[in-house]
Amino acid sequence: MFSRRLFLKGSGIALYGAATGAGLAPGWLARAAEATNPSRKKVLVAVFQRGAVDGLNMVVPFGEPAYYQLRPNLALPKPNSKEGSALDLDGFFGLHPSLAPLKAMFDSNALAIVDAVGSPDPTRSHFDAQDYMESGTPGRKATGDGWLNRCLVSTAASTGSPVRAVSMGAELARALRGVNPALAVNNLGEFKVRDEAGASTFETMYAATLDKAMQETGRDTFDAVKMLQAVQKQTYVPANGGKYPGGALGRNLQQIAQLIKADIGLEVAFTDVGGWDTHVNEIGATPAQGQLSNLLKDFGAALAAFYQDMGDRMSDVVLATMSEFGRTAKENGNRGTDHGHANVMFAFGGGIRGGKVYGEWPGLAPNQLYENRDLAVTTDFRDVLGELVVRHLGNQNISSVFPGYSRPRFRGLIGT
Amino acid sequence: MRKLACVLVGVLTLVALAGASSAKLSKQDQILHALNRLTYGPRPGDVEAVEQLGLKKWIDLQLHPDRIPENPVLAAKLAPLESLRISQADAARNYPNPQLLRAIAAGREKMPEDPLTRAAVERMLRRFKTKKGAPEEEILDPAVPLEALVTPAQIKTLRTGTLEQRREVLSSVPEDKWDELAIAMPAGLRGQSMPAASEELRRKLLLMNAPQAMIAFDLSEGKLYRAIYSNRQLQEQLVDFWYNHFNVFLEKGADRMMVPTYERESIRPFVLGKFRDLLSATAKSPAMLFYLDNWESVAPEAANARNKGKKSTRGLNENYGRELLELHTLGVDGGYTQKDVTEVARCFTGWTIRQPREGGDFFFNDRIHDKGEKVVLGVKIPAGGGKQDAEKVLDILANHPSTAKFISKKLAQRFVSDNPPPKLIDKMAKTFRSKHGDIAEVLKTMFNADEFYAQTIYRAKVKTPLEMIVSAVRATGADVDFAFPLANQIAQLGQPLYRKLEPTGYSNTSNEWLNSAGLLARMNFGLALAQNKIVGAKVEPMKWDGTPAEIGRRLVLVDLSPQTLEAIEQAVDKAAIPPPAPVAGKKAAPKPPPVSVAGLVLGSPEFQRR
Known part of the structure; x- marks a missing residue:
């Protein structure tokens, strides 16, 4: 049986009775204590690589001769002992050497990779493709909400945590917009009324107002503020020697880790990382150096640090990565690549069965390319995200999360 | 004599209204209500000015902005914003x-x-x-x-x-x-x-x-200066309404160059005109053609001919056709099918834009136009109509009863209530049809309706972020000489200007704006503005003399609720307690900072509604 004390004890929130001096549980805690579902929440973290990462150099199909013909300058050498060659995953695919921290996760069967994955919509517009991937409705522009918001099972507003859904950044991510309350948090420490006297006055004012909608929003707001303030009050030390890199992605993932560990009801989180639109000088002096390499170093280090930091808690959490489309199979004349079609996704945590590259490899021979230029899509991105929604979050209502997505073909990333 | 006539008209209007609804607003409240709904919030002195002019006459003037002398301050504020005045070709060259x-x-x-x-x-x-x-x-x-x-x-x-x-x-x-x-x-x-x-x-x-960022900067500044300083307030509200209705996302590629021209030439001139003209202007605008991809929509047979049997890379693109029906005219339940969407898209093939280096203007390209017969909403459009196919579609849509209803409802949602009374929508839709989509006439019907003055809708709309920020600036009489920081604030509240990604535009109902991050940003903005911490906006601190009740009334123009007033008074009392006398050998306790009563009022529940 679920007891309130147990809940409080197990939660980072126990801290903040002292922090606020009020000694009173906020409205949400009291309400959550009465809730019937005591289980620790499953969490889904989505990482969006904006700008269309070159998936063919992220996960290298070194077993495919056409790869080397299409990319005389850009191709990463086949795995060998030399520096700068691809890191062998399964004898056909290899990781970019800058993703070395993820290699260990793949080898320990933690990291799953899905290749030749993408959107059924043919657009090569960043804007449209990101929009479709975040709304979860390829080809449909007017969808007002995002898939990550829809995958939250609607609960009565009175029992949901005010921090069920968080997107890192000043503006709420498209994927998280919708009817379920979601927070845009640039920085945990800044999520508050900046003037202290003002904060307590506003709290009193909104608690007392007879304007019901304002009262409710005010209550959720101050609950969320207290939770986030309590969470960030203590200096956060990543566990298990996890070391987040200095960039925005590392910082965002660390704050997401902080929120998950505080047990304040987080269910979905979103962060993005940009810079992947490598039309020019994707590589440096060698294919393993330069722009893409630098971006991947940061990316791999941030994901690995999150994995390490979460430790055992990772069994409740799945992190998945995505990017709006891939890049041309053939390199262009500026040591770069242009807008393509299929790409690659990563997932780890929860019940993910890693150590495998999922999907069907369509090949890179001229007749196998999509529109004579791009890696073809053989797995719908909703096949991957949908499986996480159903088998990880336990939301069976896939058709409301991805409207119009009629024939799911889950790849078995998670055992049933 | 004239004044007497005005008063008489006022009294007669009141009498007429009194018969219709028992729960109607007092004359004084009607004025405040109209100011809250037709403008970006009353400035000090506005209520008195409307009172003197007469409410009906004031509304009539707002419906005829050309009769209102513009605030000379505005012209000076807009003068430096060069990118708002030039063609999109020049914008592309200069920025x-x-x-x-x-x-x-x-x-x-x-x-x-x-x-x-x-x-x-x-x-x-x-x-x-x-x-x-x-x-x-x-x-x-x-x-x-x-x-x-x-x-x-x-x-x-x-x-x-x-x-x-x-x-x-x-x-x-x-x-x-x-x-x-x-x-x-x-x-x-x-x-x-x-x-x-x-x-x-x-x-x-x-x-x-x-x-290239100058254009986004100028757009935001221009919009804010107009909202804050224009005497033609309803016109500015309507430019926002119609831009939002025919939304274009500024940051989709070439739209960065096209939006100033779009707003200036395809929206602004028609906001009180005929709906059909607005529809036509947006349909032909490069900004919309690019945003909803119609510029690259090609008749399938034309695409095939061009690619000589190879699998076509370009073909029919239905995006504009779909949103034209769903969002711009009929509404999602307006009685059209997927087949209609495809047929409309076929009619619009060839409506495209010139190469950017040729100015990027609208032109009809007959070579990629679908020449076959189409049937749209049951109306046959014979083969070979060329450019006129799409014009016929616009005629059908502009005259469709679903459009009259959909547009009326959306206007009523914006100006009257989140859930406008069906009776009001019917009245407006009737005007829409009988006056051939004359927007000013539809608005007149709405502003004259009893429903517009019902007690139940008084101060019931939640301000959008734009309305919240601008109304605070107007209520405090702040002088703004650098508006862009205010645009950043509006984005913090959740409504980045010109950057609504989806063609739906921002919602006209309150729910969209009631969320934790947005509410926090409202509170923080209220305090910051009153404490003169917003760069570019200057508030005279002496405006804050008086009791909390007086300051509240000055800013909201109605009495604060006892609950809000009590919270503010408590804060004032607490701050007034002198710090304990310094004990020998210890540093004196710091004096508590002065309470910003005005900031608390601007962040209060009362100020969030209009």
């Missing part, structure tokens, strides 16, 4: 984006002539060529070094000094050196100098930062 940069790098385009733009482009080219590899000094490479324009001590002041000190440094540089100063400054210093710079220097600094 080069990365694509143009690439073209210049490849020798396909000429360097801009304006020396400052040229310097900005040259710098971007160096950065573009080295792509992150080069240190800033190398990319900068100014002809006149920074040290020749300002002393090292002054540079330090610009980095760490107060706003006033930074202002002093910048004003010591003679005007004819401003170009050189902007060119010589590294990025960080430019950012630090911006709030302290004069309008003209600020624009030079911005141009050096990123020329």
Whole structure:
């Protein structure tokens, strides 16, 4: 049986009775204590690589001769002992050497990779493709909400945590917009009324107002503020020697880790990382150096640090990565690549069965390319995200999360 | 005599209204209500002015903005915003984006002539060529070094000094050196100098930062200055309403160049005109053609012919057709099918835009037009109609009863209530049909309806972020000489201007704006504005004399609720308690900071509604 004390004890929130001096549980805690579902929440973290990462150099199909013909300058050498060659995953695919921290996760069967994955919509517009991937409705522009918001099972507003859904950044991510309350948090420490006297006055004012909608929003707001303030009050030390890199992605993932560990009801989180639109000088002096390499170093280090930091808690959490489309199979004349079609996704945590590259490899021979230029899509991105929604979050209502997505073909990333 | 007539009209209106609804607003409340709904919030003195003029006459004037003399302050504020006045071709040239940069790098385009733009482009080219590899000094490479324009001590002041000190440094540089100063400054210093710079220097600094960002800057500033200062308030509300109805996302590629022209030529002239004209203007606008992809929609057979049997890469694109029916005219339940969407898309093939280097204007390309017969909503459009096919579609849609209803409901949601009474929608839709989509007539019906003055809708709408910020500026009488920071605030509240990605536009109902992050931002903005912490907006502190009740009434124009008043009074009382006398040997307790009563009022539940 679920007891309130147990809940409080197990939660980072126990801290903040002292922090606020009020000694009173906020409205949400009291309400959550009465809730019937005591289980620790499953969490889904989505990482969006904006700008269309070159998936063919992220996960290298070194077993495919056409790869080397299409990319005389850009191709990463086949795995060998030399520096700068691809890191062998399964004898056909290899990781970019800058993703070395993820290699260990793949080898320990933690990291799953899905290749030749993408959107059924043919657009090569960043804007449209990101929009479709975040709304979860390829080809449909007017969808007002995002898939990550829809995958939250609607609960009565009175029992949901005010921090069920968080997107890192000043503006709420498209994927998280919708009817379920979601927070845009640039920085945990800044999520508050900046003037202290003002904060307590506003709290009193909104608690007392007879304007019901304002009262409710005010209550959720101050609950969320207290939770986030309590969470960030203590200096956060990543566990298990996890070391987040200095960039925005590392910082965002660390704050997401902080929120998950505080047990304040987080269910979905979103962060993005940009810079992947490598039309020019994707590589440096060698294919393993330069722009893409630098971006991947940061990316791999941030994901690995999150994995390490979460430790055992990772069994409740799945992190998945995505990017709006891939890049041309053939390199262009500026040591770069242009807008393509299929790409690659990563997932780890929860019940993910890693150590495998999922999907069907369509090949890179001229007749196998999509529109004579791009890696073809053989797995719908909703096949991957949908499986996480159903088998990880336990939301069976896939058709409301991805409207119009009629024939799911889950790849078995998670055992049933 | 005239005054008496006015009063008489007022009384007669009241009598007429009294018969219709028992729960109607008092005359005084009607004025405040109308000001809250037709404007971006009342300024001090507005209620009295409307009272004197008579409410009906004031509304009539707002429906005829050309009869209202414009506030001379506004023209001065808008004067520097050059990118709002030029053609999209000139905008593309004067504010080069990365694509143009690439073209210049490849020798396909000429360097801009304006020396400052040229310097900005040259710098971007160096950065573009080295792509992150080069240190800033190398990319900068100014002809006149920074040290020749300002002393090292002054540079330090610009980095760490107060706003006033930074202002002093910048004003010591003679005007004819401003170009050189902007060119010589590294990025960080430019950012630090911006709030302290004069309008003209600020624009030079911005141009050096990123020329293409100037357009977004000018758009936001222009919109805010008009909302704050224009006497033609309803017109400005309607420009916002219709832009939002025919939403275009500023940051989709070439739309960055096209939006000023779009708003100026396809929206603004028609906001009180005929709906059909608005529909036509948006359908032909390069901004919309690009945003909803119609420019690349090609009849399937034309695409096949061109590719000689190879699998076509371009074909029919239904995006515009779908949103035209669902969002612009009939509404999602307006009685159309997927087949209609496809047929409309076929009619619109060939409605495209010229190459950017040819000005990027609208043109009809018959070669990619679908020449076959189409049937739209049961109406046959014979084969061979060419450009006229789409015009016929627009006729059908503009005259469709679903459109009359959909547009009426949306207007009523914006101006009357989140759930407008069906009776009101029917009245408006009737006017829409009988007056052939005359928007001013529909609005007149709405503003004259009893439903508009019902007690139940009084102060019931939640302000959008734009309305919240602008109404606070207007209520406090703040003087704004740098509006962009306010645009950033609006984005913090959740409504980045011109950057609603989806064609739906922002919601006209309250739910969209009631969320934690947005509410926090409202509270923080209220406090910051009242404490003069918003760069570019100056509030006279003496305005805050008086009791909390008086200040509340001055800003909201109704009495604060007892609950809100009590919370504020408690805070004031608490701050008034003198700190304990210093104990020997210990430092005196700090004096509590003064309570910003005005800031608390601006962040209160009352101020969030209109």
